[in-house]
Amino acid sequence: MERRTYDHLVIGAGSAGCVVAARLAQAGRRVALIEAGPLEEQNEDILNLGRWPELIGGPLDYDFAIEPQPRGNSAFRHPRGRVLGGTGSLNTCIAFIPADGDFQRWVAAGGVGWSAAEVAPHYERVLATLGLELADLDNPLSAAFVSAAEAAGLPRVDFAGAKMQPGVGPAPFNRQGDRRRSTAIAYLLPLSRWSGGAHLHILPERPVLRLLFEGDRAIGVATHAGEIFAEGAIILCAGAFHTPQLLLLSGIGPADELQALGIRPYLDLPGVGENLQDHPETTIGWQTKRPPPPNAIRVWEVVLFAALDEGLAPQLMMHMGPNLVDGYARQAGFPSAEWGFSVTPNVMQAQSRGRVSLRSADPAAAPKIDFRYFQDGGRDEAVLVDGLRLAREIAAQEPLREWIDRELFPGPKWQSDAALSRYARQVSASVYHPVGSCRLGLSVEEGAVVDPQLRLHGLANLYVADASVFPLHVGVNPNLTVAMIGERCAEWVLGGVP
Ligand SMILES: Cc1cc2nc3c(=O)[nH]c(=O)nc-3n(C[C@H](O)[C@H](O)[C@H](O)COP(=O)(O)OP(=O)(O)OC[C@H]3O[C@@H](n4cnc5c(N)ncnc54)[C@H](O)[C@@H]3O)c2cc1C
Structure with missing residues (x-):
């Protein structure tokens, strides 16, 4: 059995x-980066962005089921x-970089030190490392969608700096041509012996x-291969589902629930697993009169942000690509076609709150994930209904109208708010953006799990840095x-006394 100390x-x-691991190693700290999955650094399905659909549901995907959703699609x-x-x-x-207003909301929710001005230098570092590229819109169907959205009154915007702005335009990507630029590819793999690589041990499949x-x-930490120790800070970066799961398995969470599962509580922290948020989405699709030219990277090429009421910040986001993405609509019995395109309206600031909890004390069991989609008194579904209507309005404008043969799903018969809401929820899915399940904030009583500098409330040297710490989406x-968040956490670990 191994027993190592870093x-x-x-x-x-x-x-x-x-x-986090790259920045700590670059600063000369001895770091173990412990990963459940394999390395796969030569895997073309990962490196070539156009192959991303091949990965979904495969061996490198945890592929989580969600709890039954009484008001949404559970499938x-x-x-x-x-x-x-x-x-x-x-x-x-x-x-994308969020609007400044999103960070005002973080500060108001106890995120002291998270104003837009305070996070700006860390975004700059991220962009300087990952690089950005805009979709080129050489696909005539995507270009027609942008022009039609302009004809419907939305401003055409340039997302070159990645900042969210109300309007429509080609999406910014962390990619180079068809090559993915993940943080693994851009931060970690280039580390050489001299630039931090010598201090970093990547421990895959642990x-x-x-x-x-x-x-x-x-x-x-305990792994199947033995225990691994740290003299300084330990940083938990297992994501919005696994970070709460691992804390709960380790006895950190609501003490009564842990006891009921036979786990000895170490720290009673009721916020662990709460406050789960997502971007719920629905879809609308059209058959086109002729096949659109293929989109080699098979991604959504156009992004749209819209305010639903004049004077308000945008509440609606949409992605559009020149492909027909019809899986859930077909499952629900709506017609399909050989060619066409889809648009996916989604809720930028969903009000529904979900929860991650344990099914059992077995670390190999998947956590219980309940988003409680559309259980917010109707506000989230109303955004989707408005999104479906706006998508139709855009589709009715030239030059997009000329492409369209017919609306496939939901279809022209679906018009009333009630009908569109029923449809939107029936075929609803997610943009796959779970966040918030170990939120940062000042007060444990208000559900905070980590303090504004990402240290777990109650444990001096345990940090959390991943999508779970968002207080709000x-x-x-x-x-x-x-x-x-990874950049900021590394800075605090390096500057702080763990
Ligand atoms: C299909 C899809 C498309 C998306 N598209 C976009 C997009 O275009 N733009 C965008 O901004 N966002 C997108 N997202 C969301 C975005 O990728 C995530 O928000 C982000 O990657 C989350 O990062 P994270 O560090 O919190 O967690 P992750 O990147 O999920 O990292 C968690 C890591 O922890 C490991 N781990 C978990 N448990 C353990 C354990 N017990 N021991 C050791 N290791 C463990 C996991 O194996 C994993 O490697 C998409 C998501 C999906 C699923």
Whole structure:
């Protein structure tokens, strides 16, 4: 059995974990980056962004089922990467920085030190490392969608700096041509012996079973291959589902629930697993009169952000690509076609709150994931209904109208708010952006799990840095924000006294 000691352990080599581990190693700290999945650094299905659909549901995807959703679709799965790079190795690389207002909301929710001005330098570092590229819109159907959205009154915007703006335009990506630029690829793999690589041990295929504690310190982790210890900070980066799962398995969470599962509570922290948020989405699709030219990278090429009421910040996001994505609509009995395109309206600031909890004390069991989609008194579904109507309005404008043969799903018969809401929820899915299940904040009583500098409330040297710490969702695709959190966490670990 191995028994090793490092300065730091980083648990989970995903979008955030790769950033944290690279920055600590570059600063000369001895780091173990412990990852449940394999390395796969030569895997073309990962490196070539156009092959991302091949990864979904495969051996590198945890492929989580969700609990039955009384007011939404329960039949879809939540992909999560089980591989170096984590979910950043199977995502579609759309790269956005949220509006400043999102960070005002974080500060108001107890995120002291998280104003837009304070996070800006860390986004700059992320962008300088990952690089950005805009979709080129050489696909005439995507270009027609942008022009039609302009004709419907939306401003055409340039997302070159990745900042969210109300309007429509080609999406920014962390990619180079068809090559993915995940944090694993951009931060970790280039580390040489001289630039930090010598200080970094990547330990793949070592799922952490639980954390080990002594007094008010985390001292190491248990794996099937033995225990691994740290003299300094331990940073948990296992993502929005696994970070709460691992804390709960280690005895950190609501004490009564842990006891009921036979887990001895170490720290009663009721917020662990609560506050789960997502971007719920629905879909609308049209058959075209002729096949659109293929979209080699098979990603959503156009992004749209819209305010539903004048004077308000955008509440609606849409992705559009020149492909017919009709899986859930077909499952629900709606017609399909050989060719066409789809648009996916989704809710930027969903009000529904879900929960991650344990099914059992067995670390190999999947956690119980209940999003409680559309259980917020009707606000989230109303955004989707408005999104379906706006998508139709855009489809009625030239030059897009000229492409369209017919609306396939839901179809022109579906018009009333009630009918559109029923449809939107029936075929609903997710943009796969779970966040918030170990939120940052000042007060444990208000559900905070980590303090604003990402240290677990009650344990001196245990940090959490990943999508789980968002106190509130951001109104954009979250991957750049997760990487930004990794940058900030590394800075605090290096500057702080663990
Ligand atoms: C299909 C899909 C498309 C997406 N597209 C986009 C997009 O275009 N743009 C965007 O911004 N966002 C996108 N996202 C979301 C984005 O990729 C995630 O928000 C982000 O990757 C989350 O990063 P993370 O560091 O929190 O977790 P992850 O990247 O999931 O990393 C967690 C890591 O921890 C490891 N781990 C878990 N448990 C353990 C354990 N017990 N021991 C050791 N290791 C463990 C996992 O194997 C994984 O490698 C997409 C997501 C999906 C699923």
